Amino acid sequence: MEVAGLVLGALPILYGSVRVYRDTSKTINRILRKRIYVDELVNALILLEGTLKLLVKSLLQDSGCESAWNFEHDPFEYLKDQDVKQQLQEHLGPEMEAAFASTMEQIYDVIRGMAKSIGGDESTDDLGRIIKANRDQKAKQIDFVPRIKFAFKASELKSTIKEIDDTVSGLHRIVNLTGRNEPSITAKVSTNTNRLSRGIRRIQKVAENLHVAIGRSWKHDCHTGHAAKLFLDDRIDAVSKKGGAQFAFGLIFEARNTQGQSVWHETTVKAIEDSANTLDQAPKITPLTPCRVTILLPKTVTIERKITIINDICGAIEIARGGKQQLAFVLGVDQHIGSMPSDDGVLTRYSDGNETSLSTLLILDQYSGLKCLDLRMLLALRIASNILQLFKTNWLQRIWSKNEIYFPTSKGINTPDLNRPFISVRFEDTKARPREDVELRAAILELGILLLEIWNWKAFQIPDTQTTPVGMLALYNQRHKHAFGWMHDTDATHTIPNFYYRAVHFCISGMDGQARCWKWDDPKLWVELCQNIIEPLHENCGNWIRKRPS
Numbered sequence: 174m175e176v177a178g179l180v181l182g183a184l185p186i187l188y189g190s191v192r193v194y195r196d197t198s199k200t201i202n203r204i205l206r207k208r209i210y211v212d213e214l215v216n217a218l219i220l221l222e223g224t225l226k227l228l229v230k231s232l233l234q235d236s237g238c239e240s241a242w243n244f245e246h247d248p249f250e251y252l253k254d255q256d257v258k259q260q261l262q263e264h265l266g267p268e269m270e271a272a273f274a275s276t277m278e279q280i281y282d283v284i285r286g287m288a289k290s291i292g293g294d295e296s297t298d299d300l301g302r303i304i305k306a307n308r309d310q311k312a313k314q315i316d317f318v319p320r321i322k323f324a325f326k327a328s329e330l331k332s333t334i335k336e337i338d339d340t341v342s343g344l345h346r347i348v349n350l351t352g353r354n355e356p357s358i359t360a361k362v363s364t365n366t367n368r369l370s371r372g373i374r375r376i377q378k379v380a381e382n383l384h385v386a387i388g389r390s391w392k393h394d395c396h397t398g399h400a401a402k403l404f405l406d407d408r409i410d411a412v413s414k415k416g417g418a419q420f421a422f423g424l425i426f427e428a429r430n431t432q433g434q435s436v437w438h439e440t441t442v443k444a445i446e447d448s449a450n451t452l453d454q455a456p457k458i459t460p461l462t463p464c465r466v467t468i469l470l471p472k473t474v475t476i477e478r479k480i481t482i483i484n485d486i487c488g489a490i491e492i493a494r495g496g497k498q499q500l501a502f503v504l505g506v507d508q509h510i511g512s513m514p515s516d517d518g519v520l521t522r523y524s525d526g527n528e529t530s531l532s533t534l535l536i537l538d539q540y541s542g543l544k545c546l547d548l549r550m551l552l553a554l555r556i557a558s559n560i561l562q563l564f565k566t567n568w569l570q571r572i573w574s575k576n577e578i579y580f581p582t583s584k585g586i587n588t589p590d591l592n593r594p595f596i597s598v599r600f601e602d603t604k605a606r607p608r609e610d611v612e613l614r615a616a617i618l619e620l621g622i623l624l625l626e627i628w629n630w631k632a633f634q635i636p637d638t639q640t641t642p643v644g645m646l647a648l649y650n651q652r653h654k655h656a657f658g659w660m661h662d663t664d665a666t667h668t669i670p671n672f673y674y675r676a677v678h679f680c681i682s683g684m685d686g687q688a689r690c691w692k693w694d695d696p697k698l699w700v701e702l703c704q705n706i707i708e709p710l711h712e713n714c715g716n717w718i719r720k721r722p723s
Contacts, residue, residue: 174261176277177229178252180284181222183300186307187284188218190291209636210330216658217337221280223657224344227682233257236264249304269347276343283336290329338650366708369409370699373561373707376408376420379444381566383422384598385508390486391600396428398599399487402437402579403568405559405594409711420444422504425581425595428487438490442502442510480511527582529589532575535632547714548591550673553627554710555594557676560620561702564613565693568598572616575626613693615649620706621680622656628673629663656681672713679705 195211226245229252233244238260244251251257262270285298384401391399404423411420421443428436480503483489489512493500500512556578563569571577577596580589622633635655660681664674692698 174229174252174258174273174277176274176281177225178249179300179304180277180280181225181229181252182247182249182304183284183288184218184222186303187288187291188215188222191215191218194291210334212636213334214330214337216654217334217341219661220654220657221337221341221344223661223682224341225280228344228347232261232264236260249301273347276340276347279343280340283333283340287333338654342650366700366704369707370696370703372411373558373703374696374699376562377564377566379420379504380422380563380568382506382508383442383444383504383510384567386504386510387486388600389508390483390510392485392487393601395485395487397431397433398429398601400427400429400597400599401425402427402595402597403563405555405578405596407555407558408562409554409558409707423593426486426490427597440500440502442504444504445506480513483510483512486510528579529582530576531578531580531594531626532632534580534589535575535626535630549627549630550710550714552591552594553624553673553676554707554714556623556627557620557706557710559596560616561699561707564611564616568596569611569616570598572611572619573623574619575623575632578623612645613698615645617680617702617706618649618653618656621660621677622652624673624677624680625656625659625663628669628677629667633659653681670713672709675709676706676713 191211192215195215226248229248230244238257265273281300285300288300288303289298387401393399402425404425406423408420421441423441424439426438426440430436483502489500493512503511503513505511556573560569560573573596578594579597580591580594582589626633633656635651660677663669669677
């Protein structure tokens with residue numbers, strides 16, 4: 174374990190040195206290809222540091238080490254403590270300790286070789302000496318930097334980057350093994366967190382029923398195409414209330430004619446989760462019962478509203494408009510949509526069919542007015558909440574990115590409404606397009622990238638010179654490495670608020686911990702996701718949540 178302390182103590186010095194060399198060297202700035210590899214090396218070292226910190230911190234907490242939070246302040250000294258080493262040995266056991274030690278030796282050799290290559294005239298691979306030399310600097314400047322020589326060729330850089338990436342993969346294997354041995358959540362879970370996680374899983378079931386019901390209710394021959402646009406309402410307050418309040422889905426039904434024009438109809442569909450309220454196409458027959466005397470007490474007379482099953486959404490909307498009726502839509506447990514008279518006005522604010530993607534907003538400058546921090550923080554919460562609410566449903570047909578999030582434009586206003594993000598699902602021949610088998614870990618990583626994009630108000634980019642990875646795992650690893658580096662750089666230059674950073678960090682790194690070992694339908698996983706993503710983002714919004722319009 175002391176080797177881990179040496180590596181963690183030396184890594185910031187090494188990648189700090191490489192950064193300074195990159196920014197000051199005239200030679201490397203003339204050779205674009207080599208500069209790209211130097212950037213890759215910095216990102217690889219930062220990812221290695223973050224992954225190793227995550228693993229060691231998790232082991233310290235699980236083993237019951239006191240003051241585990243002090244570990245990151247000085248990992249080199251902390252992990253030299255004999256009591257700490259003994260507790261970790263007892264916690265890991267001989268087999269796991271041997272696996273961890275073997276992986277750390279590989280990492281140690283790679284880092285020592287790198288230190289030797291960038292050490293300047295007095296080059297050394299003694300990591301302890303490097304740490305001590307930099308600790309003794311009164312001005313707290315990196316002592317390595319003035320003496321750096323960076324004796325790397327482009328081919329050697331590529332080889333070193335690959336070696337570092339391989340060591341990160343080795344750490345992930347250790348994470349998997351320790352996660353299987355210790356599957357419990359170490360942090361104390363509140364009653365509200367448990368209630369929230371159950372509520373989100375409840376929404377998942379109802380959301381899938383809604384998708385099926387809409388597919389049943391389109392007539393394919395009335396228009397050339399249909400789509401349903403689902404507003405990304407957070408629904409946090411509704412599902413986290415004790416007893417489980419009724420919730421609804423904000424929707425826009427879209428129909429396209431032969432000229433390619435779209436007609437939108439905005440509405441709300443309320444969920445009926447009681448099987449006693451199943452929508453019926455025929456009246457119920459009440460069986461005869463013996464006569465008996467009853468006492469009738471005075472009661473308030475209420476007008477019952479008949480619920481009618483809808484088999485043609487477009488037809489129901491046209492009939493209601495023609496008769497100037499006001500309809501409310503409801504979703505029954507039998508996966509049918511029904512309508513009933515309503516006192517609420519029919520919403521038509523977005524009937525002109527204008528929309529703008531988040532990708533467009535991040536690229537173009539004319540929407541700079543949308544950079545308000547309160548709008549961005551609420552947007553982050555809504556997107557994160559809905560990725561969890563709609564996971565494994567046909568509303569999330571592929572991993573969400575900035576290209577799948579849209580905003581409507583009101584009549585007479587050119588600025589998109591950032592308060593009302595939505596996603597769109599097309600229905601062809603009354604059926605939705607088949608969804609991809611979305612992996613949760615990849616979806617959460619992309620959520621972390623989205624959160625960084627919203628915070629920076631800038632699109633995430635991977636250098637064009639990077640080769641396209643072959644296979645889903647290689648693609649994940651590439652995006653993971655660059656996202657981790659971007660998170661680190663963002664927090665170093667523009668400090669991210671604590672609650673927001675906690676959510677971002679978990680999305681990018683947390684799913685490589687214990688949560689990676691749990692199946693997507695494991696209740697412990699959803700508690701972990703709510704505790705580390707939704708609750709921090711909700712806390713981060715603070716007063717903005719209370720001030721937002723209902």
